[in-house]
Amino acid sequence: MLDLTDAYLVNLSRQGVLSKDENGQTIFVGLTRVESERYHSLSSPTALRNFSDAAEFLILDSKHALAINRTMPTTDPRIRRV
Numbered sequence: 001m002l003d004l005t006d007a008y009l010v011n012l013s014r015q016g017v018l019s020k021d022e023n024g025q026t027i028f029v030g031l032t033r034v035e036s037e038r039y040h041s042l043s044s045p046t047a048l049r050n051f052s053d054a055a056e057f058l059i060l061d062s063k064h065a066l067a068i069n070r071t072m073p074t075t076d077p078r079i080r081r082v
Helices: 006-015 033-042 051-071
Strands: 018-020 026-028
Touching: 006 018, 026 033, 033 051
Parallel strands: none
Antiparallel strands: 018 026
């Protein structure tokens, strides 16, 4: 379970970056529950203590960002969803 404060949960929900998994658990869009928990723990600036953690964060962040990009509506005709 993601350990999010109520204010942070509301903020992330408004941004549209959260979803629910098949068990009703809050997750980050495009990530599994386990990945979401790891992504959240690595999001703290003090969490990136080594290259491996930084690389893992970048992989999860890219996966999350790609999923958000695919789900967000756009009215810009120059942007084509794949």
